[in-house]
Amino acid sequence: MTVAVSMLPEQQLAVLNIAYRKAVARKRLRLALATAVFFAALVVAALGAEVNLGTFIAKIGNFVSYFDRIATLEGGARVWSDPGEWFWGWQKWLSLLGETILISYVGTLAGAILAFALNFLTAENTSPAPWLRFAVRRLMEFCRTVPDIVFALIFVIAFGLGPMAGVLAIMIHSVGALGKLYSEIVENVDMKPVEGVRSTGASWLSCMRFAVVPQVAAGFASYTLLRFEINVRGASVMGFVGAGGIGQELVVAVRKFYYSDVSAILLMIIISVFVIDIGTGWARGRLFGKEARA
Amino acid sequence: MTQLPTPDSEDLRARYPEVFSRPVSARLAMPAMLLGAAGIFVFGLVDLDFSPARMLAGLHQLGWITLMMIPPDPGSSLPAYLVALGETLSIALLGTTLAAVFALPVSLLAARNIVPSNLFRFPVRRFLDSIRGVDTLIWALVWINVVGLGPFAGVLAIAVSDFGAFGKLFSEAVEAADKKQVEGVRASGGNALHEIRFGLMPQVLPVIAGQVLYFIESNTRSATIIGIVGAGGIGLQLAEQIRVLEWQKVSFLILMILVAVAAIDWISSRLRFAIIGRRAVA
Numbered sequence: 001m002t003v004a005v006s007m008l009p010e011q012q013l014a015v016l017n018i019a020y021r022k023a024v025a026r027k028r029l030r031l032a033l034a035t036a037v038f039f040a041a042l043v044v045a046a047l048g049a050e051v052n053l054g055t056f057i058a059k060i061g062n063f064v065s066y067f068d069r070i071a072t073l074e075g076g077a078r079v080w081s082d083p084g085e086w087f088w089g090w091q092k093w094l095s096l097l098g099e100t101i102l103i104s105y106v107g108t109l110a111g112a113i114l115a116f117a118l119n120f121l122t123a124e125n126t127s128p129a130p131w132l133r134f135a136v137r138r139l140m141e142f143c144r145t146v147p148d149i150v151f152a153l154i155f156v157i158a159f160g161l162g163p164m165a166g167v168l169a170i171m172i173h174s175v176g177a178l179g180k181l182y183s184e185i186v187e188n189v190d191m192k193p194v195e196g197v198r199s200t201g202a203s204w205l206s207c208m209r210f211a212v213v214p215q216v217a218a219g220f221a222s223y224t225l226l227r228f229e230i231n232v233r234g235a236s237v238m239g240f241v242g243a244g245g246i247g248q249e250l251v252v253a254v255r256k257f258y259y260s261d262v263s264a265i266l267l268m269i270i271i272s273v274f275v276i277d278i279g280t281g282w283a284r285g286r287l288f289g290k291e292a293r294a
Numbered sequence: 295m296t297q298l299p300t301p302d303s304e305d306l307r308a309r310y311p312e313v314f315s316r317p318v319s320a321r322l323a324m325p326a327m328l329l330g331a332a333g334i335f336v337f338g339l340v341d342l343d344f345s346p347a348r349m350l351a352g353l354h355q356l357g358w359i360t361l362m363m364i365p366p367d368p369g370s371s372l373p374a375y376l377v378a379l380g381e382t383l384s385i386a387l388l389g390t391t392l393a394a395v396f397a398l399p400v401s402l403l404a405a406r407n408i409v410p411s412n413l414f415r416f417p418v419r420r421f422l423d424s425i426r427g428v429d430t431l432i433w434a435l436v437w438i439n440v441v442g443l444g445p446f447a448g449v450l451a452i453a454v455s456d457f458g459a460f461g462k463l464f465s466e467a468v469e470a471a472d473k474k475q476v477e478g479v480r481a482s483g484g485n486a487l488h489e490i491r492f493g494l495m496p497q498v499l500p501v502i503a504g505q506v507l508y509f510i511e512s513n514t515r516s517a518t519i520i521g522i523v524g525a526g527g528i529g530l531q532l533a534e535q536i537r538v539l540e541w542q543k544v545s546f547l548i549l550m551i552l553v554a555v556a557a558i559d560w561i562s563s564r565l566r567f568a569i570i571g572r573r574a575v576a
Contacts, residue, residue, distance in 0.1 A: 099342070
């Protein structure tokens with residue numbers, strides 16, 4: 001059986017071919033240009049960041065041997081040969097670790113409460129007035145963009161050294177971050193219950209309480225747990241600027257070259273982050289599992 | 295006018311007993327949880343030395359500091375600040391690129407559809423997890439010990455901590471890729487590398503490019519703070535000016551950071567749209 005393939009006349013085909021080749025060439029040119037610009041940016045950045053491959057190659061051995069050193073006790077033995085010696089300060093460290101987790105807990109919860117109060121003002125569908133929405137949004141953006149450790153630096157001066165500055169810094173950062181996520185959830189709710197409640201003559205507050213909150217509670221809780229997890233990491237370095245927690249102890253150990261202490265504290269931080277990761281992951285799974293069943 | 299039938303509560307109670315009498319455990323679970331959360335909160339406030347007096351004194355101080363921040367004024371150090379800002383942006387760009395380059399091959403090892411063996415994948419994943427468990431600032435401290443003070447330590451710190459994050463994100467992107475293209479390449483006689491290059495990469499690269507751009511943006515924020523421990527960039531200036539209580543300079547630096555982050559944000563979202571198209575983002 002023969003199949004007739006209909007071909008365009010020579011002239012038309014040539015025009016199309018030229019157009020095709022031109023389009024491909026243009027695409028390739030754009031890709032090449034973008035790559036060139038990217039590499040140029042990289043070179044400029046490398047100059048700006050004082051990248052020195054010589055130093056890097058000369059010192060990379062230090063990086064590897066650093067891990068060797070932090071795995072060695074004063075006496076020269078491996079750390080795991082004598083856990084008692086390795087974790088000599090475990091009581092102090094454990095209580096500092098507890099403080100770290102408490103800082104992030106209190107900071108996250110306070111931030112979540114504030115964000116909860118503010119987010120209904122910023123969500124497009126529930127905001128009572130456009131100017132209010134604009135103002136609260138800008139405020140949240142500010143809270144979110146300034147890193148929490150910068151707030152901690154300033155609060156340490158205003159409130160004095162100690163965990164209070166850390167809590168407040170984490171709280172402010174969480175207000176910004178959670179407020180945005182919360183308001184995004186609120187913008188996605190079904191508006192019919194709101195109309196239903198409003199039609200009974202309810203006030204704005206009652207509308208939020210009885211029509212919006214029941215729809216968003218699980219999502220809010222999930223994001224808050226996620227934030228808590230992030231904040232534990234953040235709180236572990238708050239001590240670098242004197243805002244409480246285990247960071248203080250770590251920075252001292254690193255700066256004074258107490259190698260085995262560094263590895264002991266790092267290990268404790270990593271394990272607690274793991275445990276909290278798994279715990280919040282489990283709790284989030286249960287929250288959403290409940291949602292799916294209902 | 296029609297009248298709704300008045301609900302007979304006794305009748306309803308008899309018909310739906312489970313609605314009217316929930317087990318005690320279910321009724322108490324929510325209040326108990328809230329009470330527990332509030333209890334830990336109060337314990338935390340007490341344990342962390344919160345007191346109304348300290349709070350008031352601190353807020354008073356903070357009010358003064360805010361007043362002294364106005365108007366933001368760089369003094370005569372504007373050129374130095376601009377250089378520091380450039381350094382910060384360089385750190386973010388280089389660190390993220392380095393991390394992406396190194397994370398790509400490793401992420402393939404952590405993806406279920408490339409390495410089916412659990413035995414091999416599990417250690418790679420845990421390795422990436424432990425890198426992510428350590429904050430960028432801690433990595434910066436470690437790298438300062440290795441290559442000395444300066445922005446280069448910052449680049450390496452961001453590269454290492456992003457390496458962990460990228461490894462996880464990329465491997466998720468690889469796992470989400472469509473298997474059909476890979477099978478097509480295999481059917482036409484390609485080997486394993488061909489499968490990855492022609493079957494997987496065209497699907498995965500746009501996703502990865504989007505993530506890398508997003509990270510450049512978020513790393514601009516991280517790069518502003520690693521200066522606090524001495525790893526270069528604008529954070530160094532910021533921490534110094536806070537320590538010497540030059541509040542006008544501090545507020546100017548914070549404004550600079552805000553503007554820079556907003557600019558990077560805008561550029562990277564434009565680029566993201568250009569790469570993966572508006573449809574995929576929305």
